[in-house]
Amino acid sequence: MDLKQLQYFIACAQTGSFSDAAKILYSTQPSVSKVIKSLEDNLGMQLFERLPRGIRLTVQGQKVYHYACKITNEVELLENMSSSGMTKWLRISFNPSSWFADQFVEFYNETYDKNYHFQLTTAGVRNIMERVRDYLDDIGFVYILSHQKENFLYELAKNKLQFEAFYETDVMLYPGKLTELLSEDRSELLLNDLKEMRFIQNYQDEFFDLGAAQDDSFQWKDLDIAVLTNSDYVMEKMLRNSRLSNVSGSYLSEDKKGATPGMPLDIDGNKVIFGAVTHKGEIPDCSVGEFIEFLRSRLPKS
Structure with a gap:
């Protein structure tokens, strides 16, 4: 061979x-x-x-x-x-996130003298899982809904992977600046409010519908997703200049929050969980551990 x-x-x-x-x-x-x-x-x-x-x-x-x-x-x-020479490469995949991008820039600047080199890939949850499984990346960072966690962990176990949760946050609706919602005095929204809306999402991921056991529970496919993109830049432009809205966690960058105020969304009591996918039983490289600790320090206190 x-x-x-x-x-x-x-x-x-x-x-x-x-x-x-x-x-x-x-x-x-x-x-x-x-x-x-x-x-x-x-x-x-x-x-x-x-x-x-x-x-x-x-x-x-x-x-x-x-x-x-x-x-x-x-x-x-x-x-x-x-x-x-002894150049150290750190390979990372992550769900598209302006917040994550902001943190990466700061981490790079803080560790500049260590001469780390990076490979960054944005992808959906399943693709990230496969990339880490196949050793294309050292670590993957994902956002999942809490009702998907059990099914997600089962998928990971089959592939000898593990998930470490870092932060849990509310599910939020970010309405586009041209939507009627911004002219209404609303503090919270329900699923029925979404039926007449159109959305821009980073990924229509397979995991979004895992674990929905009840007929009336949230189903991602029920949303009218008009635009799919892996670019948060496109996302922010559309939220500032269109009637499209976005459903995600309250982890968005200040730029995106400035474009459209987030509204808590009641989805069967669901939360958005942010965490990392790694190989089960394998000790991460020191640079991976350093990046994890950096991210932890930048997350809002629960």
């Missing part, structure tokens, strides 16, 4: 096709198939199911994929280390 086989294997797993993998590997479909067959022979197991259209990982292939991602990422870190 060699590194080339693992790289070819990962490309095939991610594209679901030998021919598509060949394109990104600058190779040919027969060559890719030959490499994968050689890897399967070396391991003594079938890694892919050959389908009429494309390929799919077998159960054993899924396990090998996780290890292969870890190995190739560690090799990449070693190559970076050899080319740039």
Whole structure:
């Protein structure tokens, strides 16, 4: 077994096709198939199911994929280390959040002399879980609704991950500046108030509807989501200049709060929980721990 086989294997797993993998590997479909067959022979197991259209990982292939991602990422870190000395890379994924972005800027400035290097990725909850699982990131930061927590923890356990909650806050509605709500004297809103509204959300994530056991409980799909974006800059522009609204936690940046005052939203007693996803049983690197402690110090006191 060699590194080339693992790289070819990962490309095939991610594209679901030998021919598509060949394109990104600058190779040919027969060559890719030959490499994968050689890897399967070396391991003594079938890694892919050959389908009429494309390929799919077998159960054993899924396990090998996780290890292969870890190995190739560690090799990449070693190559970076050899080319740039003892440069420390910290790989972070997070749900789009102006508050998080503000904290990262301050952390970078405070640790400038330590010569940390960073890779930042914004993503939805499930994607963050998968990135940490596959060692693409060292840590992931997510926001989940409290009624999703049990299902979320179950998903994490299956993938040998863990979740550490840092902060719990109210679910808030941030109405766009052109909505009628801002002209009304309202201190709290109910779900029925949302039926005639349109929304801009960072992600329509799979976890938003997990754990909704009652027919009349909150369902994310019930909202009329007109715009999906992974850009908080776009979010803030739309809230300042349109009738679109946003549902999230009361953790938004001062810029976004200035654009549109938040209103508490009663969603079956739900709270928004902010926390970190890491590998279960693994001790985080000192730089990861340093960033966690920094974030903790910047969160509002419960």
